[in-house]
Each structure stands twice: as structure tokens, then as C-alpha cells.
Amino acid sequence: MSRRSSIAPEWLFHYEKQWARADIVAGLTAAAVVIPKSLAYATIAGLPVQAGLYTACVPMIVYAFTGSSRALSVSTTTTLAILAANALSATVGGDDANALAAASATLTMLVGLMLVAAAVLRLGFVANFISEPVLVGFKAGVAIVIVMDQLPKLFGMHYPKGSFFHNVGAFVADLPHLSATTLALALLTLAALVLLERFVPRAPAPLIVVAAAIIAVALFGLRAHGIETVGAVPAGLPSWTQPDLPLALKLWPDALGIALMSFTESIAAARAFARNDEPAPDANRELLATGLANAGGALLGAMVAGGGTSQTAVNRQAGARSQLAGLVTALVALAVMLLFAPLMASMPHATLAAVVVFYSIGLFSPAEFHAILKVRRTEFVWAVTACAGVVLLGTLEGIVVAIIVSLFALAHQVSDPPVYALRRIPGTNVFRRDSSKHPDDEAFPGLLLLRPEGRIFFVNAERVAEKIRPLVRESGAKIVVLDLSRVFDVEYTALKMMIEADARLAANGTTLWLAGLNPGVLAAVRRSPLGERLGQTRMFYNLEHVVIKYQEIVSRNGDDAARR
Template identity: 90%
Template sequence: MSNRASIAPEWLLHYEKQWARADVVAGLTAAAVVIPKALAYATIAGLPVQVGLYTACLPMIVYAFIGSSRALSVSTTTTLAILAANALGVTVANGDPQALAVANATLTMLVGIMLVAAAILRLGFVANFISEPVLVGFKAGVAIVIVVDQLPKLFGLHYPKGSFFHNVGAFVAGLPHLSSSTLALAVLTLAALVAFERFTPRAPAPLLVVAAAIAAVAAFNLRAHGVETVGAVPAGLPSWTKPDFALALKLWPDAMGIALMSFTESIAAARAFARNDEPAPDANRELLATGLANAGGALFGAMVSGGGTSQTAVNRQAGARTQLAGLVTALVALAVMLLFAPLMAMMPHATLAAVVVFYSIGLFSPAEFRAILKIRRTEFFWALTACAGVVLLGTLEGIVVAIVVSLFALAHQVSNPPVYALKRIPGTNVFRRASSRHPDDEAFPGLLLLRPEGRIFFANAQRVAEKIRPLVRDSDAKIVVLDLSRVFDLEYTALKMMIEAEARLAAGGTTLWLAGLNPGVLAAVRRSPLGDVLGETRMFYNLEHVLMKYEEIVSRNGDDAAHR
């Protein structure tokens, strides 16, 4: 490999000139969405709005040269912002700007370090431990929390924040004191966003509504009517911010949760918007890219970052072909820092809150809940549990609940594999689960066909045995066949259980046969005492082979032979 190939990103090495126009247009379009949203998300986290600009710049640049997804747009998201708000709010309770900047740099650096460490350890598979129903519930909970958190800004209210129910109660109690001007501006902003979404979905709606709100503040002196604005925004490049690792002991649990969610959201968005003619996103490389994006951004005032689904969708729909689009978005953010920062001072909090609410509501999808319920009631319960965990316990605790629920779901499925009694469809060699819906399926006197499914090991071997016993007892069979064609692994505990089962069956005058063993399972059985007991004569290629042997015995010795 040449030195150039070793240091240049893959997309740059194979860049085609005809992609440039599409990438530039996509980058400019995405910037119109990313920048206003990043400003709004910074306020969610309790940080100055300029932090949103920093987060839309440096992390995007770092990711463009390291990440594996060509369309992923990396800045920050609603989920990451609310998680950061929880962490920073506890760490810097007095809201001191300097202390907040240091705590933010420390938190973001910790997230980056954790993601890079995970990449080195090749832990990309961890994203698969959060099931889709649990992720649906988690995002729904985050949407509820964010909306409740933004209500005071929409209505022009002020009250100390607390738990979810405290905030709801404080909001209701404060309604008589709302600011009508602030509420009117928020409603107009939401109406404009809805109109753009419905009639011109390709328009840079956040940029247009924010620009209109700034113009309205200036033209109608809305600050004199109680509309609060962002205030002075420092122009220029971000200053160097040194993390304080003395805060690491306090922030690391939050950082771990944020790192997990950053990676989960990033890899999900990267996979969702990958084209068939592009390299598939690599999970471990995504860990490295998002980790370095966070670590680099931490030193220059950025908040925690990751790939956002909505902004990635805009980037891809606008025609992005490579990470050059992300670089264009970052350059626009840089231009805003240097040239347009004074305009940010007149940006109304109500408008930013409306932007946050509008895009956060999309995280709550009743259609996804209905789809889950339609397919599987148990997983619907898992989604509700994750949602309730976020709302009632907090977002970080909600991540823990989501992971625990996912692992519990996995453990439940693994520990409870199905075991079916089989019958044959008449006139075919197809065997299926015995059911009253198929009364004409063929059974065979004295022969019981059973099919367990999945891996059988120490955690579920006893459960499989418990399912088999009543089927054997109720069948009065003299030959029990275990079809292992859908068992991909059989470990020591399961083999020991089968040895004991064979002995019990033999003592009762019943013979055990095995069928459909894959090479690995067959080798394990042959190495165990069970292989010596069964020999080659009681292990078969498949159920057809079993029936050939059974019919041979019956035809040679009569029906009673099958009972011996």
C-alpha cells in the first residue's frame, strides 16, 4: 500500500469530479438545517448558543476524514443534548459559564476517549444489544422529556427545574403568568415549520424561520414586549478549552451513557442511509471516528456529538455523494462564527425552543409502537418500559433501563427455546409443527418427532428437558426422535442432559434417536458418552432417513416392532 493510500480517506482517493456539485449543494442544504438545530440543542444542554456552532464545525471535519459513512452528518442531536444537560446540570449546579465550559470539555473528552477505547477493543457489536423496540421506547421517552423541558421557553415562564412531574406541575401552576408575545412567536414558528414540512419539504425550514424571527425581533422591538433573546454571541474562532480530569470521577457514568447513545444513533443513521453502491458502514471504524470527533471537539468548545438521523436524511436527499458534503457544512458553520455571530444576539429563545420541539416530536412515533404491538405484545411492553424509564427515572437511567430490558429480552429468548412436536404434510417430505389447524397431517404410531430450535446450553438445557418430558409422556411413543437440524450448537451441559434423558427413556422402554445434526453438533455428540450409547445406527441425516428406517422396521417385523 502506498503512503498516500494509507493516510488519505477512501472517498477522497476515489473521488469523481462529477460528484462535486452534488456534494456542495448537499452540504449547503444540510448546513441550513444543521446550524439552527445545533444552536437550539446547545440551549437544551444549558450551554451558550455558540457551542452549537463549534459542534457543527470541528466534529464534522474530523468525521469526514475518518468515518466510514459517506452521508452521515455529524454534529449533535436532541438525545445527546438532553443527556449532556443532565450531566452538566448536576456537575455545575450554579451555572457558572467558565465552570460549565470546563465541565463540557471534560464530558466531551471522556465520551471521545471511551469511544476510541471501544474501537480499539472492537466493541462495535455492542450497538446490537439495544433492540429496536427498546430504542423506539427510549427515543419516545426522550421526546417527552425534551418537550416538557422546552415548555417554559415556549410560554415565557421561569421556574426551577426538577423531576418530570415537578416540571409538569410547575408549568401548570405558572400558566397564569405566561408571556402572550412569547407564546405567539412560538406558535407562529411551529406553524411555519409545519407549513414548510407539508408544502416545501426540501426548503431549509429551520434557517428560514430563525432568520424570520431575528428580523421580527429587530423590526418590532419584540424584546420590549417580553420576548427573550439569546444575547451577545462572541464572534470568531473558539478558544482552547482544557478539560479538568478531576471531574472525571463525577462525569464518567454520564459519559458512558452518552458514548453508547452517540454510537448507537450514529451507526443506525449510517446504516439507514447507505447506498447499495457504497461501502457498508463499519461499526468499529464508526466508533473511532465519532470518538476522535468528540475528543477533537472537546478542546475547542464543542459539546458531545454524533450522527443525526434527520440531518443525515437531509444531506442524503439533497444529493450527498461523499463526506465532502460534511466539509461544506462545517465551512458554513465556520463562516457563521466569523461573520454572522452578531445577528445571533437577536435570536429568540422561543423560536429555538420551537425548532427543538418540532424536531423532537418526530422521535415519538405512535406508528412504530402500533407496529410493534401488532407483531409482538411482549416487545411492545419492553418499548413502554424503556419509555417510562427515561421519563420517570431520567435519561441516563433510561439508557440503563433500555440496556437491562434488552439484555433481559435476549436472555429470556435464549433461555426459552421452542420445542415442537412434528407431523408430516401428506404426500410431501415436509414436516411442520403439530397443530389442530392441520388435522390431516400425518403422525406415525409409536414414533414421536420433536424439533428444538436454537443453541442448547447450560442456560436453557433444563428448560428444553422440561418441555420435552410432557410431550413424551403424552405420546406413548417407543421411539423419540430429536430433530436437531435447527440446533446450531450443543454444549456440555446440554449433552449431559441428553445422556440422562436417554437413560430415563431406555429404562421406560423408549429408544432415543437423533437426526439432522450439523457437523459441529455431530462432532460434539461423537466425542461425548452419548455418541457411544447411540452409535451410528441411532443418528440419522434427516427426518426422511428416520422414516425410511422406521418403515423398514415396521414392514419387517410388524407394527409392534416399532414399540420395542
């Protein structure tokens, strides 16, 4: 690829005319979903609804010219909104709109700069550090927190918010003061969303319910019946917003967590909806693109941004073939800013809250928890732990819990690699784990075949040795073979462990052989003292060669001499 095409948007240089109609339709369709949801997510973050409009426009434009995914739709998500809400509420007190705007710009700029720095350092692999079960649990926790956060708007209540259990208690205590009209509107909105998604899945359900609610407020004078609305929304282009540098010292921990989730959600959505006939999303390029999208949006009133799975799915299902679809969505958001902003003043908070709740509930998937439990109970515990961390400790702390749980899971897996005793399937050269299910598999008296799996290094070398010793002791074998065909790497500590094992075995009249070494492992063994101890005669290409050699020794010298 030329330098020119690696810097400029790739899709512009390879655009095909027949894509234009599909991209325009997809962009318009996605806009009908993205814009109402962005307005709702802005309210989650405690920001004015126009911040949602700006986020559906500016980051989308920046990403279209910098990102590697052709279908990714970049604005904001429920997860990012709730993380931003926690960060801003802890930093900005009161209802000072200017202070809130500056804090949001600072947070968003920090997120952008962190993502750009991560791209420069080529840290795209970090997205793989959060396991899928932990991410499932984290998103479920976020769904619970969001629903609890939106309940006051659904029921027309007002109470000071605090921890999760405080909010539950306050909600129950305030139930006698609910607004029946507000609750009725919220339930009608939820019912409409359910029916539209069920029977007309291609319809822009968020746009329809928001438009219907605005019309209802105007026709039936719902404000007089206790329905609270968004209020005046400034029309026109977003104004320049200056980040507040002193706030950066307070916001950087939150920004770090938001940057991680923005990238994780973006790369997951980009990979999930990539077509086989288009370039695969590049993790480091996505870091750069989402970073620039956040940095650019920060200066023009946008909130923290990232790629959303649901809106990307809509974009792709509507036929998006390139980033032009994202530009069309951004242009629709721009048109709403310039032409239709006054209409948003009549938008009910209850309707926006219902939209938020409806699409947030999807983050909690009992089916995914059940699927994880069926595969492995331990990973189910990790998912539940991540969920509980978000609910009980908070979303930022929940990210930390999720990362710690993921790293603990990784450490647990690599620290306890399996070691299997092997037998041969009769009439073949296939060796498999010794099992009572296969009583006819062949064993070789005096020969013990062992197969460790995974990388053997300082974290797990002693654990591997602990597993091997009882197997050797119980077998009474004169020759012990380590089949390293499933070991992709060994490190100095592991080699030292093998040298000590060879010495102990030799003292007991037992010989150690190695088999199935890949080129890297073989080179490491030869460079170490272990290679000198074993020489060429005790290292074999595979287990079949081991058996042939063993049978030659037995045939030549008899069973008792099979120790070299």
C-alpha cells in the first residue's frame, strides 16, 4: 500500500459508483436510530440533549476519514454515557452549564488523546485483555445501573442519587409520589418500541416513538399534566468548547477507563460486522480513528464517543458498503441541528428514558450467562463477579474489576497447564489421553508417555513438575517421555526444571526422553545445558519414533535393560 493511501481514507480511492445508493439509504436509516438514541444517551451523562446531536455528527465525520471499518457507526453508547455520567457528576457540582460543558470537553479530549497515544504505542492488542465472559458480565452490570438510573424519569420522581442500594431504597420510598401520567407515557413508549421491533424490525423505532411523543405533547398539552420535557434546545452549529486543563488532573482516571471501553466496544463492533470481501479492521488504526473522533468532538461540544454495536448492525443491515454511510448519518444530524432543533423542546424526558431503558436491557443477556455456564462454571463466576463489581462498586471501578478478573483468569489458565499420560490407539500412530473410556488403548510396559500443554515458563514450571512426579512414581517406568508437541515455548526456568527432573530420574534408574519439539523449543533446548545432557539420542521427532526406539531396546536387551 502506498504512503498516500495509508494516510488518506482508503475507501475514497477504491469507491465504486454502485455503492452510492446503498450507502445513502444505510446512512439515512442509521440516522433514524442514531440521533434519537444519542439524544437519550446525552441525558444519561447529565448533558443537554444537543450534546447528543453533536456526538452524532462530529465524531462520525472524523471517523469516516480516518477509520478502517467500512460499517462502524461512531457516536456514543449506553456504556460510555454511564461512565461519563459518573465522571462528570463527581467533578462538577450544581447546575452550571458552562462548567459542565468544559468538564465534558476535558473528559472527551483526554479520552481522545489517550487513544491516539495508544495508537502511537501500538497497543491495539490491549482489547484482547478483557475476556468475553467478563465483558458479558460488565455489560450486564451497566444495564442494571442504567435502568436504576432512569427509573425516576420513567415514574416522574425526584430524589437525590447515591450508591446502587441507596437508589433502590430511595425509589421504593418515593413510589407513593410517582406521576401516573409520566408512567403511562413511559409504558406506552416501551410498548410501542416492543411492538415495532417485533412486527416491523426494519422501521426506525426510536425516531417513530420520539416523534410521536413530541406530537402528543403539542396536541394534548401534556406539560399541564405533569409531563416534563427537555426544554429549549439551541439551534445552529455547535460552538467552540474549550477544555479546562486543571480538570484533567481529576478526570484522567475516568478518561482511562472510558478510553478502554470506547476502544473495546468499537473494535468488537467493527470486527463483528466486517464483510469477507473488505479489509479487516486494524486495531491500531481504530485506536487512532476513535481517538481523533473524540478529540475533534471535544472541541465542538460532543460527548465521549465510540462505535456502537446496535447502530453498526442497523447500518450494515441497511446496506452500508463504505464510510460514506456514516457521512450521510452525520449530515442528517447536522440538518436536525440547523432546522429541527426547536421541535426537540417538546421531547418528554420519560420517552427518552424509555428509549434508554429499552436498548440498555439488551446489554443484559441471560442467554449468554447460561451459555457460559454450560461451557465452564469458572468463567460464569468471572462474568457474575464483573457484573457485581459494576453494580456494587461503580462503573469505573467495575472496569478495574473486569480487567483484574480477566488477568486473574489468564494467570490461572497459564499457571496450571494440563499434563496427560498417553496411550496409543490400536493399529494407528495416534496417541491420546489415558482414559477408562478407552480400555483397549495400548500402553508400553516400562515406558511412560506424558504430554504437557501450553507454554512452560517461570509461572507454571514448578506446577508442571508437581503433576509429573506422582505419574512417574505410580507408573514405575524405566523411561519417561515428555511429548512437547503441544508446548509452543519453554523458558529458562522450565529448562532448569527439566534438568533437575532428569537428574532425579537418573538417580532412581529412570531415563528422560523428549519428543515432538518444535523448532523454537528445540533451539532453546540445544542452547541450554539440558541439550548437552540429552544429546541427540534422547530427543525424538515424534512419539511414533519413541515407540519404535523403545521396542528396539526391549527386543535387543529385554525388559530389564530398557533403561540405556
